[in-house]
Amino acid sequence: MDKLPKIGIPVIIIVIILIIAFAKSAVTIGSGEAGVLYRTFGGGVVTDEPPLGEGFHLIAPWNDVIVYEVRQQELFEKMKVLSSNGLEIQIDASAWYEPVYNDLGNLHQSLGENYLQRVIQPAIRSAARSVVGRYTPEQLYSSKRDAIQDEIYTETKKILEEQYVQLNEVLVRDVTLPNTIKDAIERKLKQEQESLEYEFRLVTAAKEAEKVIIEAQGKADANRILSASLTDKILQDKGIEATIKLAESPNSKVIVIGSGEKGLPIILGNQ
Structure with missing residues (x-):
């Protein structure tokens, strides 16, 4: 009976160590997420293998896993930029982005978990300043909103292509001009x-x-x-035709008096 506690203590310690080791080794990746493996004794961040996908994984207890969201995400930005004539314009824009899945290790190694603040926000702000600076307030207010949206997307995408981030879309939601400029444009x-x-x-x-x-x-x-086309002969013939029709009428008493060699007859009388 005295020996049981002496044997039980090491067993309990071993069980606790195993539990801790299992807890450190067990990793569950949630839906829409992926994990970057960090090997403490094996070169650090793993960049030459795909990231850990959704589900349960066992890793060495001395290694670590950094979990990233790999769904499409949205960045909403309110930016004050200058037009071509130096007037301050406010642009409300959204960017839809997601990390490049197979480059998640490179993304973590080069930029880290706050890659949104490090590259995406500066990229879209820089592109917006560059694009809006090419247009006048009148163009921004009326006909060029779709154009600046496409151009901001194109320029931002170029910057992010080498940063392991995929840009899906840029949407310009609103362009706000100073009230005096807006009123002048509307009057024009x-x-x-x-x-x-x-x-x-x-x-x-x-x-x-x-x-x-x-x-x-x-x-x-x-x-x-x-x-x-109405010659004298045609007119005379038409007159004769009309006279004949009147003479044939049963309700008329007709007296025909010649009016000359070529003249038409004269019709006199009635009932």
């Missing part, structure tokens, strides 16, 4: 719209006037052609 756009509307009315009126002139000319030409 309104005046331009009114000017275009006035020009449209002038063009429409000119076309209507041209249409009336063409129609009148057509009628005049038709009457001139008709007059030229």
Whole structure:
């Protein structure tokens, strides 16, 4: 009975050590995550192997695993930048990004877990300053928002391609101008719209006037052609035809009096 405690203490110590070792060796990677393995006695960060994927893993207890989120993530930035004429513009933009999965070890070794602040934020800010500086406030306010969005994306992507980060999209959500500049632009756009509307009315009126002139000319030409075709012989024949129709009417009493060699008969009388 006296020997049992002496034997039990080392066993308990060994069990505790095994439990601690197992706890240090067991690593669970969650959904949408990946782990970078750090070998304490084997060269440090593992960069020549794929990262540890989702699920349960056993590693040597003296090694370590750094877990990264590998889903697409969003960075929202409010940036104050200068336009081409030196006016301060506020840009609200979002960047969708994710670490390059197979380069996760390189990312950890070169940039670390705060890679967002180290490379992504500076990259998008630099690209926004460069792009917005090419445009005037009028262009930014009206027609160039899609263009600056595409250009910011292109320039940011170039910077991040060598930083083990994948940029998926840049969205410019809002462009805010100083109120005085915004009001001046809106007044200018309104005046331009009114000017275009006035020009449209002038063009429409000119076309209507041209249409009336063409129609009148057509009628005049038709009457001139008709007059030229009505000879005395045709008119005499038409008159004779009309006289015959009147004479054939049962309700008329007809007296025909000649009016000359080529004259038409004269119809007199009624019931």
